[in-house]
Amino acid sequence: MGASRKTAGTKLANAILFPVVGLVMLAIAFSVVLIAYTSQSADIAALNSERNLLRGGAKLQLDLLAKEQEGTAVWDQAFFYTRPNSLNRAWIDTNIGRWMLANHGHDQTVIVGVDGEPVYDFNRGNEHDPALAKPMLEEIKPLIARVRARFINSFRRLPSGLFVVERPRTGFTRSINETGFTLKDGRPAFVSVTAISPELKQFLAERQPPAVLVSIKQLDPVRLAALAERSGTRDLRVSHDRPAEEIAASLALSDPRGRTIGYLTWQSENPGAQILAGVSPMLFFLATTIAGLTGLVLFYTRQNTRRLAESEARAQHAALHDSLTGLANRDFFAARFRDELSDWHSGKGLVGVIYIDLDHFKDINDTLGHAAGDEVIREAARRLRVLAPDNATLARISGDEFALLLPGAADRSRIEAVLKRMQDRFSVPMYVAGNHLHISLSVGAAIAPHDSLSMGELLRKADIALYSAKSAGRGRWAFFDASMEEHVRTRENLAHGLREAIRNNRLDLVYQPQTTIDGAKVLSVEALLRWTDPEMGPVSPAVFVPIAEETGLIYDLGLYVLRRACRDAAAWPHLGVAVNVSPTQFRHPRFIDDVRNTLAESGFEPTRLEIEVTETVFADDDSGILDTLTRVQELGVRVALDDFGIGYSSLSYLRRFPFDTLKIDRSFIADLDVAPHAHAILSTIIDLGEALGMKVVAEGIETSQQAAILQRTNCDRLQGYFLCRPVPPSEVPAAERRLAAGDPAPRPSISLSA
Template identity: 75%
Template sequence: MTINKTDNGARLANTILFPVVGLVLLAIAFSVALIAYTSRSADHAAMESERQLLRGSTQLQLEILAKEQEGAAVWDLADYYTRPLSASTQWLDANLGRWLYTNHGHDQTVVVGETGEPIYNALRGQQLSPDASRELISSIWPLIARTRAKFITRFRPLPSGLFVIERPLNGFTRSIHETGFALHEGELAFVSVTAISPELKQFVANRRPPAVLVSVKKLEGSRLSALETRSGVDGLSASPGADRPGATATFDLRSPLGMPIGYLTWTANKPGTKILSGVGPMLFFLAATIAGLTSVVLFYTRQNTRRLAESEARAQHAALHDSLTGLANRDFFADRFHDELTRWDADKGLIGVIYIDLDHFKDINDTLGHAAGDEVIREAARRLRVLVPDEATLARISGDEFALLLPGYASRTAIEHVLRRIQDRFAIPMYISGTHLHVSLSVGAAIAPEDSLSMGELLRKADIALYSAKGAGRGRWAFFDESMEEHVRTRENLAHALREAIGQDRLTVVYQPQTTIDGATVLSVEALLRWTDPKMGPVSPSVFVPIAEEIGLINELGLYVLRKACQDAAAWPHLGLAVNVSPSQFRHPRFIDDLRETLKACEFEPTRLEIEVTETVFADNDSNILSTLKQVQEMGIRVALDDFGVGYSSLSYLRRFPFDTLKIDRSFIADLEVAPHAHSILSTIIDLGEALGMKVVAEGIETRQQAAILQRTNCDRLQGFYLSRPVPPDSVPATEARLAADREPSAAISLSA
């Protein structure tokens, strides 16, 4: 029986041990195979990654070569001296061949004329016969052909029958070019072919192929070292020829004709092989230590348990903190706020709840990008974290808005001291994306128990105070008081009344004439919106238009004016109609569709309509704005730039965007009789509009003297109270008749006035 028990125990042990040992051995064998496969995969992936880096680096080097050409190729003089009738090899030698060699080290520079024949050739700054470049030209002819074809396709036909060449508006280079590789003096080289074109827009009767600038840089010496450094590979070398080298880490280079011309080789990084070399002895050791399997499993289980605990802690932290700044989030802030209010009693002092908002943060995102905006948020969080007391709770509750909880303060003055320190710290500019930014704060504060002991009420009142600080000019703080709430209530009532006025058609549109320079003939009328509320009386557009933008009614309000004006103007088919369009309405994705549908529904001729926009429409540098402008003009509608001269970059808008009319801001007109240089400035603006082919309208004319001064200029139209105040639609014909009657000599504008 003992023997039987021993045998049974051995069998039982074998039954347990052999499968375990077999499983472990099988697991080790599988692990060895998996590691070997993984190491090979890692080696291959690393080499492919290096190859991609090298491909990107060579492409960047080619783009840099094209960028070096841009200054010489996109040049009015270069375009002139490469034309058949004005070609000058002397000028090309001095300004292209020698200059590119001296400043950028171009080994060979060739200019291929409009006929496809070489007209200039220089080798390392020394001029050679153009015929000596034919072999090079033949080897890269596909690049030249594609460049010329791309140039031809850039010509855009105009309604006049002329063509205008459009170059790329963005990207690393603004030139039209093609790049590739070639053999130069038996060595591998970079090649870039750039179309020679004028700097400014030119209008031509016929499309013509361009002359092209060909630049060659050998891939040797310092250039090869720079490419190695940029791509991060080791032992980079260039091997010309069609025979593939023995090295496995190669990057094939082909000529523009598609023929292999050489290779780049380097010493590949093999992380998988290194790992396998280190793991091999351990695999042997693991095979001999099957007995330690249980300990390994226990250790692994313990590690997993610890990792799970750490993961749970990280998840809990992430649930209560902001990922961008590491500050508490809205939920954490609410919990802490609730706890403070629950524990509050009179002996613990005041509790201050502060809302902090970065001023004009949207402008930072629009101009510098969201990455810079994120860095501004992080820097603001760092500054606030350093300044707030230890017992305070600081949280980020939305995009650019922070909240601060200050418990246990003796007085409002003590809370103000904290706010003053914060404002003083933010007076120091931030250095973001290579730019010094002055980022100010608007701060709103509410205090418990003075304002309330309800968390919802305190947060609402802090938000009202923040809104008040912004309305008072930003860059300041404000504590809540009852008058602020009354202001918010009034604003909400105004917004509600505006919605009702639009829905019930209680808004009116009046029209102010735009006349000829003598003030006698009405050419067009500008539609102006007016609102008289039954309870509040007349409400200024400067009040209700911003409210419409804030509550999302501006598009509906703008369409109301457009529809009403088109219906009224149907009675005056001989007059043009000008309608103002707000920036928000102009950027609306359905603006073009709404405009087209309104004109169709009113059966209004698009050529009679002119929309007026201010340069704030273009503040975001949005490429879609130009597309919208072009679509408007393609419909036959004219576009006027309103309030010209008061923005910070009006001249750049005139160059970039196609306007039909220029409206001079009334501030220039008002200065005519008081400012010594106002007349000269006004004449310059009018001449500028005339030079750009735009109609010029002077608005805000209020005196006889102003009208007389403008009559001595080339201004096209006049508008203002002196000629006529805005009138209801049924008074437009009478206004026309009155202005025509005033043309009599006794009432006409005196030229000598």
């Protein structure tokens, strides 16, 4: 009976176990096939990705070649000296052929005249008979034909019957060009053909074909290495013969006539094969283990144990890793950092701690939304993870800030090599939310034991180095230096001193007159802020205004200027007063109320006050800015657009926002003495302001010639050192009398900071 029960139990166990084991083995076999298929698919996908990167890298090189041509091809003098009636080969040789070789390393430069025949050939550093270039030009004839056709089609007929060339308004270059590959000396080479066109508009009686500039860069080992680095490929080579079938990593190069002139071959990564080789022993072990299972109890025990372990691992991973990127979080990074420092000795090399910040990330969130910002963070994490050495620890510290721990570095150059690879990788734009985004990195680094062996000190110094990199213009890296700490202390002292100066009324205002067109009568004055600290002496606004922006003092500073200007200007009831307002101050929710209260408390006539804003105030919310502008004007206060002409969309702002005054940027005034077209541009801006019903002020007048030119225009007001330098409030009446008498501007009577 007992034997029967045992046999029955065994049969029952076998009846349950064998099918389960069979199903498991079948599943394992299916998994093996699936993994093999997946690895092959991964290899194919990786190869296609490498091919696309290489194709994109080659396209970028061609675009850069066309961009290099733009400076000489889109040029009035080049257009003139390459026309048949004014052809000047000596000028072309100096300013195009030799210039392109010296500055961009072009191997051959050819000018094809308007009749389609070569007129100039600069090859191997010497000028040659243009006829020698004809065989090469015949090979790229389709490119030349397309460029000439596009140039002719770019003519736009005006109502007067004349024609004008319309160059491309958007894109990487402003030139009309075609690019491709050709053979030079039996080797594949980059070639770009660009129409030589005028920089300024030229009005012609009829459409005319262009002369074209042909530039060739041979795909030599140096350029091949640069292309490999840009595309992330290994062992990139040029082959003249078709690669064997087993060499899948290849890209055919075709000339403009569609003929294959060579192949690019490289060593593919084959990640799928690597994965398959790594997991094969594990699959064999798993199959052997499962085949030896003899009972359901053991099977379920293993399953339950595995689930418990996985759950614990997931919980532990979640506690130490960032959920968005999967990178280590601040706690994990700090633990690894403490371990490295506690176990450090001289034989283990240097330990580098690196802070990485994405430049202008807030602008991406504000313009494209937080979903796009999250995708940028994930892509940045992917790129950094690939670049980090195997023994490094990469972590996401906060929103757009990452940290990298690099132990065991032999010297500082090893750390610099990692930073260079980061900057190079991020020079490739990200494609996010339908946009190509150019994201740069600001990086700060500190090194143990040179800077400290304290984790807190090293992190603090890496943060100081990061701030220094940002202050130097972003898109770069900086290693901590003791002078940086001094700079931080100086900045903190300046911020503290500025706060005290605002609180104790130790800031001064000077005023620069705005006169009638003849410079004889003062109509208004512009308030300019000056600060002389008792200990530091005069401090330039170029120094303390950015500090006020960074420390949140800019609103108090702007309100201080507004109140002082209204109080000082009460002594000149016949004059208006202009006050500059920063974007931060203008967007402040209390701005309108504070302007209203200041006018009421000082008894200042609102129509005498003019608020000056720059185009940067419109960076985010147009509707909110329009509402604020409207409310300012409803108070009776006038609004001026300062520094007009240097923004990328000035005309659209004039159309959408109600300005009373247009202030022409001083760069246009400075060009009057040197640029032949500056007078025409200035007249156009003045006419535009007059057509829109705005008063026009020209600032930055420093010479009598500039003043004389402006007096022949419809400009309403003049301002600048030639007429009068900024003066203290007590000297404003004297400045009025001097200008009325026609006296020259004296030297300043007070110390003025730039």
